[in-house]
Structure formats: structure tokens, C-alpha cells
Amino acid sequence: MKARKLETCLSPALYDAEYHKGSIVVVIDIFRATSAICTAFEHGVKSIIPVAGVEEAREYKERGYLVAAERDGFVLDFADFGNSPFNFSRETVEGKTIVYSTTNGTGIIKKASSAYAIIIASFLNISAVTEWLLNQNRDVVLFCSGWKNRFNLEDTVCAGAHAERLMNSGLYSADCDSTQAALDLWSLAKNDLPRYMEKVAQRSRLREKGLDDCISFCLGYDYTRKIPIIKDGILVDNI
Amino acid sequence: MKARKLETCLSPALYDAEYHKGSIVVVIDIFRATSAICTAFEHGVKSIIPVAGVEEAREYKERGYLVAAERDGFVLDFADFGNSPFNFSRETVEGKTIVYSTTNGTGIIKKASSAYAIIIASFLNISAVTEWLLNQNRDVVLFCSGWKNRFNLEDTVCAGAHAERLMNSGLYSADCDSTQAALDLWSLAKNDLPRYMEKVAQRSRLREKGLDDCISFCLGYDYTRKIPIIKDGILVDNI
Numbered sequence: 312m313k314a315r316k317l318e319t320c321l322s323p324a325l326y327d328a329e330y331h332k333g334s335i336v337v338v339i340d341i342f343r344a345t346s347a348i349c350t351a352f353e354h355g356v357k358s359i360i361p362v363a364g365v366e367e368a369r370e371y372k373e374r375g376y377l378v379a380a381e382r383d384g385f386v387l388d389f390a391d392f393g394n395s396p397f398n399f400s401r402e403t404v405e406g407k408t409i410v411y412s413t414t415n416g417t418g419i420i421k422k423a424s425s426a427y428a429i430i431i432a433s434f435l436n437i438s439a440v441t442e443w444l445l446n447q448n449r450d451v452v453l454f455c456s457g458w459k460n461r462f463n464l465e466d467t468v469c470a471g472a473h474a475e476r477l478m479n480s481g482l483y484s485a486d487c488d489s490t491q492a493a494l495d496l497w498s499l500a501k502n503d504l505p506r507y508m509e510k511v512a513q514r515s516r517l518r519e520k521g522l523d524d525c526i527s528f529c530l531g532y533d534y535t536r537k538i539p540i541i542k543d544g545i546l547v548d549n550i
Numbered sequence: 551m552k553a554r555k556l557e558t559c560l561s562p563a564l565y566d567a568e569y570h571k572g573s574i575v576v577v578i579d580i581f582r583a584t585s586a587i588c589t590a591f592e593h594g595v596k597s598i599i600p601v602a603g604v605e606e607a608r609e610y611k612e613r614g615y616l617v618a619a620e621r622d623g624f625v626l627d628f629a630d631f632g633n634s635p636f637n638f639s640r641e642t643v644e645g646k647t648i649v650y651s652t653t654n655g656t657g658i659i660k661k662a663s664s665a666y667a668i669i670i671a672s673f674l675n676i677s678a679v680t681e682w683l684l685n686q687n688r689d690v691v692l693f694c695s696g697w698k699n700r701f702n703l704e705d706t707v708c709a710g711a712h713a714e715r716l717m718n719s720g721l722y723s724a725d726c727d728s729t730q731a732a733l734d735l736w737s738l739a740k741n742d743l744p745r746y747m748e749k750v751a752q753r754s755r756l757r758e759k760g761l762d763d764c765i766s767f768c769l770g771y772d773y774t775r776k777i778p779i780i781k782d783g784i785l786v787d788n789i
Contacts (some may be wrong), residue, residue, distance in 0.1 A: 321701050463727045491703055
């Protein structure tokens with residue numbers, strides 16, 4: 312059996328849509344978008360409509376949707392709440408369709424639209440994601456969302472955690488240096504993840520804005536078995 | 551005194567010319583371009599004209615220049631030699647102007663043209679580069695050349711080695727995650743650099759083509775005190 316390819320994309324600016332056509336793209340943006348989305352599905356959200364622009368989000372709000380929208384970490388005035396996982400409580404989201412606007416995430420989903428599938432990952436659903444991927448006979452791209460098209464450490468470390476589990480299966484080959492770097496950084500981080508994350512730039516940015524209360528939650532393993540997946544442009548539960 | 555900024559750019563695709571205007575750009579492409587260029591200057595080359603295209607290199611050849619030109623590791627038929635540091639012996643290059651065409655390097659020099667200065671670095675001139683940078687009151691960007699616009703591990707590790715020395719001076723602040731990643735990967739590699747480099751993808755690619763004979767040479771510290779620098783588009787000795 313031919314080994315499946317495992318690649319890691321360290322920033323949206325490095326994603327090559329043509330090269331990764333047919334792969335499963337695993338989007339990682341742990342502080343805080345993909346952690347929040349995983350939490351929302353654990354709490355029973357029906358679906359999440361990702362939107363790119365502020366105006367688009369506002370129009371949905373006017374049509375009665377619940378809207379999560381922020382820019383650079385600040386909740387937009389017309390929105391119901393921002394992007395912290397703590398906003399997506401069962402009381403708030405169960406059974407509902409939510410519109411979600413983020414600085415980073417929506418552009419990535421568009422960029423990866425020629426992939427076989429796009430799923431949402433974080434530490435919160437790492438075991439479920441690994442098990443699901445092992446059951447798909449597909450190449451995998453771990454897609455780190457980065458920050459403003461740049462590299463970031465937290466998503467790379469989380470990609471390394473996913474890569475380690477996938478590589479341990481023996482089903483994948485990882486010839487790309489990015490995966491090797493992610494595995495190595497994860498090896499430095501894993502014994503004390505909260506301490507390692509202290510040096511991450513995004514953590515300081517969140518702290519300055521008082522938005523870092525969810526960091527330790529975002530670093531917890533297996534809060535949920537849910538795997539959000541894009542279907543027709545909308546995030547739904549991957550059953 | 552305001553701390554100078556130290557940033558690391560992990561791939562040409564991540565370089566932001568506007569953001570880095572006024573910085574000193576330190577180009578790193580250790581397997582093999584920047585190691586070869588450092589070697590050429592140690593051996594007394596007068597200057598090196600970097601050219602982007604094969605046709606441009608061929609025209610220089612027809613005008614009587616010595617031409618180093620390869621694509622994907624193979625020497626072009628009209629060229630005098632390829633890009634191995636071993637080609638740039640004193641007998642061959644002393645006092646001469648050489649035309650140099652590479653897959654990667656020339657595009658990078660164009661990309662960084664709005665910087666305050668562009669210098670060429672490798673392990674071979676690491677101490678000289680560090681000392682020179684410490685004497686310049688400027689922000690620094692460690693520019694990893696990568697491979698076909700993608701991330702690579704060997705240049706990142708070398709950037710980490712440079713970053714460690716610069717950070718030890720206390721003159722720089724490094725708020726970017728890329729520098730942190732480079733420092734961490736360097737910390738894993740430094741105790742046995744040749745062994746760490748075994749897992750680098752470019753090393754396998756060079757080995758397959760029989761071009762890996764210079765790898766251990768490229769990993770040696772301080773073969774030269776020369777710091778090649780771009781002046782008017784041409785590489786000269788930075789005296």
C-alpha cells in the first residue's frame with residue numbers, strides 16, 4: 312500500500328492549492344477560532360456559516376441570525392459575541408445556525424476549496440480527528456492559520472501534536488521539512504504545553520486585550536469528539 | 551536605547567518588503583548558495599553578479615565571463631561550473647568577477663531590494679556576520695531562502711544559530727514567533743548538527759543527485775571572515 316502523504320503548511324501564504332488538490336485539509340487556529348468552533352459543535356450548534364467581510368456579517372445579523380464577529384480580537388458593535396470558546400455555551404448555541412466572521416479563518420476556507428475535504432481541528436478534538444483521518448485513505452495537509460498571513464508558533468505546535476499521532480500509525484510519510492519542524496517544536500512543547508505557550512506572540516496580544524482567559528481551555532485535549540467539516544461552504548458536524 | 555528588532559522570515563513567500571524597509575536583510579541558503587558565495591569571497595573573488603535567468607547567464611558567458619549556473623542542482627551545459635562551494639577554489643576565482651545564476655537566490659535579492667542592506671550569511675561566516683551586525687544600529691531580518699518558496703529546515707536552523715548570538719548581546723528584541731521557532735529548532739540541532747541535518751529534505755535531494763559531498767563543509771563554523779554584501783545589484787566584499 313502506498314503511504315499517504317502528510318504535509319504541513321505553516322502559513323496561509325505558503326498554501327499551494329494545486330499541489331494539495333485531493334488532500335484532506337485540517338485547519339488549525341487554536342487561539343481561538345478552531346477551538347471556539349469545536350466548542351460550539353460540542354454544545355450542539357446546528358451549523359456555522361463562515362463569512363469573510365464585516366458587511367456580510369452585519370447583513371446576516373439584520374436577517375435575525377446570531378452573529379459572532381470580531382476584528383483583531385475586538386467584538387464588532389452589531390455582533391452578539393466574539394470568538395472566545397466561552398461564548399459558545401450550550402444555552403446560547405444549541406440547535407442554532409450561527410454566522411461566524413474572523414480575521415483569519417474564512418479566507419483559509421476559500422483558499423483550500425479545491426481540497427477533498429476541509430475539517431476543523433484543535434487540541435480539543437485531537438483524538439477524534441486522528442481516528443477519523445486514519446480511516447480515510449487520503450493525503451493530509453495540516454494547515455496552520457498563522458497570524459495575518461505570517462507563521463505562528465501555537466498552530467505549528469498543535470500541527471506537530473497531530474502529526475505525531477498520524478506518523479505513529481505508520482500509514483503516512485512526511486518528506487516535508489515543515490512537518491519535521493512541527494514535530495520537533497511539539498517535542499519541545501509537549502511536556503509542559505502551558506509553559507511553552509507563554510512565549511507565543513499571539514498569547515501576549517490576547518493578554519493585552521484581556522482575551523487570554525480561554526488559553527488554558529484551548530490547550531486541553533479531547534474536550535469533544537466532534538469534527539466540524541465544511542459542506543457547501545458551511546460548517547456542519549461530520550457524522 | 552531602543553532595542554533593535556530581530557525578525558526571521560521563514561520563506562521568501564513570507565517576506566514583507568514594506569514592513570522590513572530599512573532593516574538589514576541577512577540572506578541564508580546554506581545548501582548551497584550562500585555557503586558557496588562565502589567560500590568564493592574567502593578565495594579572493596572580486597565580485598559576483600547574480601542573474602535570475604538562464605538566458606542572461608548565457609549572454610554573460612558569451613561575453614567572456616566565468617559563469618556558475620545550475621537549475622535544480624544540475625550544471626547548465628554552457629556554464630563553467632555549478633553551485634558547490636568546492637567549485638570556487640582560489641585557483642579558479644581569485645581576482646575575478648563571476649556570474650552566478652541560482653534557482654533561489656537572485657529572486658530573493660530583488661525581493662529585498664528596499665532593505666537598508668542585504669548581506670550573505672551561512673555557518674561559514676557566522677562570527678563575522680554577528681560582529682558586524684552588532685556594530686550596526688539597525689533592525690535585522692534573518693531571511694531563510696527555503697526551497698521553491700517553501701519552508702526549509704536547514705536555513706531555519708542556521709537562522710536560529712545567528713539569532714542566538716544576536717539575542718545574547720541584549721541589543722535585540724524578538725517578538726516574532728518565527729525567530730522563537732528558529733531558536734528552538736537550533737537548540738535541538740546544535741549539539742550534533744550533522745546528525746540533525748540528516749532529516750532535512752534538501753539533504754536527500756542533494757544526495758540523490760550526488761551533490762551532497764559539500765554538506766559537512768557547509769556546516770562548519772567560521773571558515774571565513776568575509777561578509778558578501780549587495781552593492782548596486784552586485785555582490786562585493788563588505789569592507
